[in-house]
Amino acid sequence: MDAWTKSSYSGGSESQCVEVADVRHTPLAGIAVRDSKRPGGAALLLTPTEFEGLILLAADSVTTA
Numbered sequence: 807m808d809a810w811t812k813s814s815y816s817g818g819s820e821s822q823c824v825e826v827a828d829v830r831h832t833p834l835a836g837i838a839v840r841d842s843k844r845p846g847g848a849a850l851l852l853t854p855t856e857f858e859g860l861i862l863l864a865a866d867s868v869t870t871a
Contacts, residue, residue, distance in 0.1 A: 809827065810825040810826065810827045810838075810840070810842075810845070811825060811826055811827070812824075812825050812842055813825065813826065823841075823842035823843070824839055824840070824841060824842060825839070825840050825841075825842045825845075826838065826839050826857075827840075827849075829851075830854065834851060835853075836851045836852055836853050836854065836856075836857070837851070837852050837853075837854060837856075837857040838850070838851050838852075839851075839852065839857075839860075
């Protein structure tokens with residue numbers, strides 16, 4: 807799997823971090839998302855369109871909170 811990148815919007819706390827990996831050029835063909843506290847745990851695999859929707863939803867929840 808590709809290198810994981812920690813989100814810069816993870817709340818500034820080590821206990822609230824998510825990481826993403828771009829695996830579009832692999833047979834998985836998507837964006838993987840995982841909990842940085844559990845690097846050996848499961849990852850959520852999203853299509854690029856699903857990932858974009860997740861980001862838009864998260865951004866909207868931040869602006870309306």
